[in-house]
Amino acid sequence: SNTIKVAVVGGEGIGPEVTDQSHRILKWFSDRRGAPVALREAQYGLIPYLATGKVLPDDTVEAMEEADAILWGATGGPETTEVPPAARKAGSLLSLRSKYDLYANLRPIVANPALADSAPLKASVLKDVDFIIIRELTSGIYFGEPRGIETLPDGQRRGFNTQQYTTSQIRRVARTAFELARTRKGRVCSVDKANVLETSVLWREEVIALHQAEFSDIELSHLYVDNAAMQIVRAPSQFDVMVTCNIFGDILSDCAAMASGSLGMLPSVSLGPPDRLGRRKALYEPVHGSAPDIAGKGIANPLGSILSVAMMLRITLNRPDDATLLEKAVDTALAAGARTADIAEPGARKISTQEMGDAVLNAL
Amino acid sequence: SNTIKVAVVGGEGIGPEVTDQSHRILKWFSDRRGAPVALREAQYGLIPYLATGKVLPDDTVEAMEEADAILWGATGGPETTEVPPAARKAGSLLSLRSKYDLYANLRPIVANPALADSAPLKASVLKDVDFIIIRELTSGIYFGEPRGIETLPDGQRRGFNTQQYTTSQIRRVARTAFELARTRKGRVCSVDKANVLETSVLWREEVIALHQAEFSDIELSHLYVDNAAMQIVRAPSQFDVMVTCNIFGDILSDCAAMASGSLGMLPSVSLGPPDRLGRRKALYEPVHGSAPDIAGKGIANPLGSILSVAMMLRITLNRPDDATLLEKAVDTALAAGARTADIAEPGARKISTQEMGDAVLNAL
Ligand SMILES: CC(C)[C@H](C(=O)O)[C@@H](O)C(=O)O
Ligand SMILES: CC(C)[C@H](C(=O)O)[C@@H](O)C(=O)O
Secondary structure, eight states, X not given: OOOEXXXXXXXXXXXXXXXXXXHHHHHHHHHHHOOOEEEEEOOOSHXXXXXXXXXXXXXXXXXXXXXXXXXXXXXXXXXXXXXXXXXXXXXXXXXXXXXXXXOEEEEEEEOOGGGTTTSSBOHHHXXXXXXXXXXXXXXXXXXXXXXXXXXXXXXXXXXXXEEEEEHHHHHHHHHHHHHHHHTTTSEEEEEEOTTTOHHHHHHHHHHHHHHHXXXXXXXXXEEEHHHHHHHHHHOGGGOSEEEEOHHHHHHHHHHHXXXXXXXXXXXXXXXXXXXXXXXXXXXEOOSSOOOTTTTTTTOSOOHHHHHHHHHHHHHTSOOHHHHHHHHHHHHHHHHTTOOOGGGOOTTSOOOOHHHHHHHHHHHO | OOOEEEEEEEESTTHHHHHHHHHHHHHHHHHHHOOOEEEEEEXXXXXXXXXXXXXXXXXXXXXXXXXXXXXXXXXXXXGGGGSOHHHHHHTOHHHHHHHTTOOEEEEEEEOOGGXXXXXXXXXXXXXTXXXXXXXXXXXXXXXXXXXXXXXXXXXXXXXXXXXXXXXXHHHHHHHHHHHHHHTTTSEEEEEEOTTTOHHHHHHHHHHHHHHHHHOTTSEEEEXXXXXXXXXXXXOGGGOSEEEEOHHHHHHHHHHHHGGGSOGGGOOOEEEEEEOTTSOEEEEEOOSSOOOGGXXXXXXXXXXXHHHHHHHHHHHTXXXXXXXXHHHHHHHHHHHTTOOOGGGOOTTSOXXXXXXXXXXXXXXX
C-alpha cells in the first residue's frame, strides 16, 4: 500500500510536549486532508529504561525499524544521570543516525518577518533569508576512529579524535545538496577548511568533481568555515543551499539559528540513502534539544517540531501543497501575535505549547 | 636594556597598506611618548621569494628571531599561485605559530557604538559587548598527526586529520584565560564539544582541574560549541573571557566579528610561553586576511592593525595608559565619522587607508 508508516517518539525533556503538538497536526492532515499515514507512538528515555533497562526498548526499535519516517522529540536532560552511560550510549541519537545511515541532515533557515522584533539581527539583514544547511551526519569527527584518551609515559593525558571522509561519503551528501538546489534557486555553497585540513581538500575536490560530472547547471561556490560563520551573520540572504561536514554543520546551523528568530523555530530532517524507488528513511526532529530547564512547564515552542511535520509532508509524503498549507498556517499564527516565551518581546503576552498548537490548528 | 625589539612585517595583499598605518602610529608612541621600541622592517611573501627563493628570507627570520614582538600584516593572495606550495608552506603563518610556540591567540571583540548603524546586529544586542576569545593556536586538528589523503583498495580516497590535545597544552592556554579574567570581569567560559569528542572531555576535565587548583576566585562556565556560536549572535554581552581549541576558536571569532561591526576592526595577538621574567614572545596581527580583491587600492581598514598596536602597548610594552590613549583616539576618529569602505553606511563618505591613519593620529 501507499500508507506511510510514522513512528512518533517524543523522548525526554520538552520532547514529549512539543511532539504532542506536531503529532496532533499530523493527525489533522491524516483526518482532514487524507494524508496516508499510519502513526505509531513509542517511548524513549528514562521511563522505558526504568521499566526495561533500555532507553530504546524493543517495541520502539521495532516501531522505528518498520517506519518510513520517524517524528522525533528530544533526548537527554537532568534525568540522564539516572541512566548509566553505557545504556544511554546504546540508544543514543548518534547511534540511531549511524544505524539508519541518516547521512544527510537538512536544516532550513527561514526568517519570519513577524519575528523581526525579537531577533538579534536587524530586519534589513533578515530580509529574504531562506536557505538550507545540509550537514553530513554519519561520518567526520563524530564517528572517526581511532579516538580516546590515553595516558602518556610522563603521566600526562592525551585526547584524540579522527576527522575522516571518503569519496563516497562526500559525494552522496553533495548529491543531496545539488539535487535540492535544482528544486530551489540553483545555488550550492560548499563549506570546508581546505586551507588547513586534508579532509577538506578531499571534500572540495570531490564536490567539484561531482559538480562537473553531473550538476554543471548548478552554481557552485566554496567558503572556508570561518568566513561562512561570519557571512551567515553578516548577510544570510546570500545563501540557497549550503553543504558541509558533520562538525561544521553542527556549529553553523546554530550560528544561523538566530536568523530565524529562535532555535525553537528550527525544523530538520535526517535522510538515509535512497532505495530503488528513491524513497529515503527519514528522521524528523526540531533542531533544539531537550531543554531540561523548561521541561514539564508547557511553555516550550512547538514550532520547530510542527515545521518538521511540514518537511515530512513535503519530502516523505510528497505533498508539497499540504506542506505549504502548514507553513502558511504557522505564518498566520505568528502574524496574529501567537508567541511562546522564546519568541516573545519583553512584556508581550506569552502562550503555552498547547496554545501554540491550537493557534496553528485554528489557522489551518 | 629595556628596549623592546619589534619586527614589522607587512607581508602580502592589504598587509603592507594597513601595516604602514599601524607602523606610523607605533612610531608616534616611540617619538612622542617615549615608548621604548626598536623597529625593524622586514619582507615577507612573493617579493622576497622572487629575489631569494624564500617567502621568509633569512633577514626576516633574523628580525623575527630577535624580536620581542612582531607586527604582522597578512599573507596569501592571488600571488600565492606564483610561489610553489612547498616554498609557501616553509614560511607559512601556521609554521611561524608553531616555531615560536605562540599557543595563546587573543581576539578581543568590542562593539563600538559609532558603528551600530552598519552592523548587522541590533544596537540593543551590541550594547556592552566587550569580550576576548582565547584560541589555542599550536595544537588541535591544525597540527595533529596522522593526517593525509590515502587511496583505499577499492579505489576510493579517504582524507583524515587528527584532533588532539594533551594535559599541558590545555592547561597552559586555560591558565592564560584565567589570568586574563583576573584583570577583567573575572569570568571564563570554556567552549568544547564534550558530548561528542574525547578531546573535549579531556579539555573540560583539565580546565576544571586547573580552576579548582589555582583559580577558584574566577567564575567558570562551559558551553558546547554549537550553543556558543548561537549565544555569540544572540547575546554577546554575556561573555568576558572565552577559551577554546584551535578550530572552534577560528570559527567562533569570525562568527563574533560582526559584533564589532566589521572583520576589518579586529586586532589580535598570539602569545608564546612566558620566560623566567614573565615575558612572552608575541605576534600582533589584524584578524582579517590579505583581501586580494582590494589589495593595492588603498581602501582597506587599518584599524584592526592599529588596534593590534594598542594591544602591543598594553601587553608587551606594559603601557596600559598608552594603550587606552590609542583606543580612545580610534573611538574619537570613528565618532567624528571617519569610515573606510567596510564600515561605511551606503552613500556615506569613505576615506582611504592612509586617511584613516591620519584621523587616528590627529585624534592622539
Ligand atoms: C546533542 C548533540 C550530540 C547533537 C550533535 O552535535 O549532533 C546536537 O547538537 C545536534 O545538532 O543535533
Ligand atoms: C589563514 C588560516 C590558516 C587562519 C587560520 O585558520 O588559523 C586564519 O583563518 C586565522 O584565523 O588566522
